Amino acid sequence: MYKKRRTLILLLSLCLMLLVAVGCAGGKNNTAADGNGGNDPGPAPVNNEGGSQPEEVTITFMHLWPEGISAGQNRIVNQIISEYESLNPHVTIKPDVLENEQYKNKLKILSTSNELPDVGVTWAAGFLAPYVEGELFTPLDDLLDSGLRDKFVAGTTEAYAIDGKTYALPLEFNIAPIYYNKAIFEQYELEVPKTYAEFKQIVETLTSNGIAPIALGNKDRWTGSLWYMYLADRYAGQETLAKAILGEASFMDEGLLQAAREVQALVDSEAFVRGFNGLSNEEAKSEFLNSTAAMYLMGSWDLPNFTTNTDIPQEFRDSVGFFKFPVVEGGKGDIDSWVGGPGVGLFVAENSPVKEEAKKFVQFFIEKWGEQSVTGAGVIPATKVDTSSLDLPQLYLDLFNEMNNASSITLFADVQMDPAAAEVHLTQIQALFGKAVTPEEFSAAHDEAVQIEEVPEE
Amino acid sequence: MDRVMSNKWVIAAYVLPALLLILVVVYIPIILTGYFGLHEWNGIGAMKFIGLEQYKTLIQDGKFWDSALHSFLLAVFSTLSLILYMIVAMVLASRIKGANTFRKIYLIPMLLSSVAIAQLWLKVYHPTNGILNSLLVSLGVPNPPAWLSDSSIVLYAIFIPILWQYAGFYILIYYAALKNIPETLIEAARIDGANALQIAWKIKLPLVMEVFKVTIVLAVIGSLKYFDLIYIMTGGGPNGASEVMASYMYRIAFNIYDFGYASAVGFFLLVISLVATFIIRKLTATKEKIEYA
Numbered sequence: 001m002y003k004k005r006r007t008l009i010l011l012l013s014l015c016l017m018l019l020v021a022v023g024c025a026g027g028k029n030n031t032a033a034d035g036n037g038g039n040d041p042g043p044a045p046v047n048n049e050g051g052s053q054p055e056e057v058t059i060t061f062m063h064l065w066p067e068g069i070s071a072g073q074n075r076i077v078n079q080i081i082s083e084y085e086s087l088n089p090h091v092t093i094k095p096d097v098l099e100n101e102q103y104k105n106k107l108k109i110l111s112t113s114n115e116l117p118d119v120g121v122t123w124a125a126g127f128l129a130p131y132v133e134g135e136l137f138t139p140l141d142d143l144l145d146s147g148l149r150d151k152f153v154a155g156t157t158e159a160y161a162i163d164g165k166t167y168a169l170p171l172e173f174n175i176a177p178i179y180y181n182k183a184i185f186e187q188y189e190l191e192v193p194k195t196y197a198e199f200k201q202i203v204e205t206l207t208s209n210g211i212a213p214i215a216l217g218n219k220d221r222w223t224g225s226l227w228y229m230y231l232a233d234r235y236a237g238q239e240t241l242a243k244a245i246l247g248e249a250s251f252m253d254e255g256l257l258q259a260a261r262e263v264q265a266l267v268d269s270e271a272f273v274r275g276f277n278g279l280s281n282e283e284a285k286s287e288f289l290n291s292t293a294a295m296y297l298m299g300s301w302d303l304p305n306f307t308t309n310t311d312i313p314q315e316f317r318d319s320v321g322f323f324k325f326p327v328v329e330g331g332k333g334d335i336d337s338w339v340g341g342p343g344v345g346l347f348v349a350e351n352s353p354v355k356e357e358a359k360k361f362v363q364f365f366i367e368k369w370g371e372q373s374v375t376g377a378g379v380i381p382a383t384k385v386d387t388s389s390l391d392l393p394q395l396y397l398d399l400f401n402e403m404n405n406a407s408s409i410t411l412f413a414d415v416q417m418d419p420a421a422a423e424v425h426l427t428q429i430q431a432l433f434g435k436a437v438t439p440e441e442f443s444a445a446h447d448e449a450v451q452i453e454e455v456p457e458e
Numbered sequence: 459m460d461r462v463m464s465n466k467w468v469i470a471a472y473v474l475p476a477l478l479l480i481l482v483v484v485y486i487p488i489i490l491t492g493y494f495g496l497h498e499w500n501g502i503g504a505m506k507f508i509g510l511e512q513y514k515t516l517i518q519d520g521k522f523w524d525s526a527l528h529s530f531l532l533a534v535f536s537t538l539s540l541i542l543y544m545i546v547a548m549v550l551a552s553r554i555k556g557a558n559t560f561r562k563i564y565l566i567p568m569l570l571s572s573v574a575i576a577q578l579w580l581k582v583y584h585p586t587n588g589i590l591n592s593l594l595v596s597l598g599v600p601n602p603p604a605w606l607s608d609s610s611i612v613l614y615a616i617f618i619p620i621l622w623q624y625a626g627f628y629i630l631i632y633y634a635a636l637k638n639i640p641e642t643l644i645e646a647a648r649i650d651g652a653n654a655l656q657i658a659w660k661i662k663l664p665l666v667m668e669v670f671k672v673t674i675v676l677a678v679i680g681s682l683k684y685f686d687l688i689y690i691m692t693g694g695g696p697n698g699a700s701e702v703m704a705s706y707m708y709r710i711a712f713n714i715y716d717f718g719y720a721s722a723v724g725f726f727l728l729v730i731s732l733v734a735t736f737i738i739r740k741l742t743a744t745k746e747k748i749e750y751a
Contacts, residue, residue, distance in 0.1 A: 134502025275585025
């Protein structure tokens with residue numbers, strides 16, 4: 001009996017050792033396969049010019065377009081990567097894909113241990129600043145100077161510049177319209193609102209019929225910020241809002257206070273889906289996609305879901321329209337003023353061991369992304385594209401034209417502010433929507449947050 | 459064998475690898491955290507020594523104390539629910555039909571990761587399509603609460619999955635301890651005419667008391683440093699209503715890039731946990747130790 005047990009234990013431990021050994025070997029095989037670049041099974045050096053074989057390079061590339069959420073962008077990214085790899089057989093691009101919020105977190109964690117990917121995605125202005133101060137991103141001006149500058153829509157690269165140096169190259173340019181469900185609007189005989197009073201009338205009609213008027217996932221907080229920013233823009237005017245965000249004007253401005261009051265009035269009239277403060281943006285979006293909510297204020301990056309994304313039923317996509325945030329009677333804002341700005345951009349890590357190769361890849365990516373993102377994903381790129389020759393969804397073209405007619409575009413507040421002030425802004429937004437603060441307290445907290453940040457610079 | 463084991467070099471050889479590992483992975487980071495807490499540091503750039511400033515700010519930080527209160531409430535609820543777990547374990551440990559099946563059912567949440575549990579309960583709590591509110595509506599409640607966005611109930615709503623998550627763990631510990639009690643003791647009591655309640659109260663409970671005390675410490679410390687489920691389900695919101703110390707620390711470190719202050723919070727969290735352990739130990743110390751006769 002005793003002996004039997006000992007053999008059993010021996011056998012078990014042997015099995016375990018075998019497992020471990022196999023696991024290790026498997027891991028090695030995988031990495032070896034990765035190193036080969038995957039797409040050229042033949043001898044690698046054949047394609048090289050001049051006979052000298054460039055060193056094998058692996059570029060790590062972290063991005064935020066997972067297949068499940070951003071199918072179009074994901075496909076394009078993979079296309080560009082494989083295209084680049086086949087043109088440069090010695091280069092392997094190793095993508096690392098995360099969803100938006102997770103991406104932000106991982107980037108921060110990696111930055112604290114100085115292990116950023118060679119190429120990654122970043123946001124503009126305030127988001128970028130700590131990374132630049134920490135010398136984690138490398139300036140990309142040489143790329144711009146070598147001919148890339150002309151390709152960008154004027155004014156898009158500025159948001160990524162600090163002290164005259166550009167630290168990332170933008171991929172998208174976004175504005176945020178209110179998308180609406182035409183089928184629901186028809187059912188209740190509603191017209192696209194021109195004024196805020198009409199808009200409130202629509203909200204009332206929808207709530208009285210048991211339809212949630214607006215899908216809002218305010219757990220993510222920047223979603224609520226869009227609503228506040230538009231109201232602020234329409235009441236106080238673009239100039240006042242932009243100045244307040246920069247700390248050059250007070251949030252105690254009557255127009256800005258009125259905007260905060262109006263947010264709470266919307267909450268009181270049950271304009272937003274139930275429990276919006278506990279819902280993530282993805283959860284709220286699904287209410288719009290399922291036609292249980294009629295309107296959805298979101299950036300143009302969501303256009304693919306309403307045009308080309310085949311995962312979403314054609315019937316629904318056909319019934320999506322958009323309108324501009326309505327104007328307020330007596331307000332200072334005009335209807336062609338937008339909230340938006342450059343979306344994400346690509347950076348190259350300062351301490352990347354393959355910096356030059358990474359830069360080349362970024363240049364290639366930017367050039368390819370421009371045309372492909374328009375047709376393949378319906379993304380509005382930051383580079384100039386001639387849309388006249390392309391067969392594009394009407395919704396896309398309409399929004400594209402609106403963007404060209406914009407009188408002003410205010411950059412998203414949380415992107416523009418530095419991290420500490422942005423955190424105050426976002427917390428206060430959630431509190432304002434949750435009616436935990438008064439509009440006066442909301443404005444006062446903003447003034448304090450934005451002005452504290454002014455002190456070290458003086 | 460004994461001779462070998464009393465050789466100093468052998469002792470060192472056996473103890474050192476684990477000791478080194480625990481020093482590098484646990485104790486040095488603790489010391490470093492305390493050290494970072496003395497600095498102004500954004501996690502990326504240069505550090506600036508400012509002494510105890512961060513800790514002074516911490517003492518006056520109302521938001522921190524709110525989150526500490528929430529952590530404390532969680533600790534209280536966890537400790538109270540231990541009583542419930544003990545009752546369940548006692549029922550399971552007595553010879554009832556299907557005890558094994560029940561034990562497995564209770565244990566299954568333990569096998570799920572916090573992320574999976576969070577996703578699961580997000581579905582349960584969904585304000586319109588969630589299982590819970592659908593049920594309430596079908597039972598005739600016209601306006602069931604939006605569990606995760608109502609700041610007055612979100613904290614308690616989020617405690618439930620946490621307590622549910624760990625139920626199996628504690629029940630299993632109690633079950634094992636109860637099964638360890640010699641059957642003869644209970645047999646003897648039964649012959650003397652004790653009923654089931656008396657046996658549970660006078661015999662079983664005193665005999666598993668030591669285990670119970672350990673679980674109190676585990677539950678309190680676990681609650682004080684609790685993070686993952688809350689972070690995923692509410693992110694501490696809305697408006698800080700479900701913020702606990704650990705999620706507050708995370709917010710400061712990764713949303714505001716104030717690593718110095720976050721380190722101070724982290725170090726303070728450790729101190730609070732140590733103090734809590736000490737107090738519980740003092741409170742639950744018994745002079746005479748009850749053992750199997």
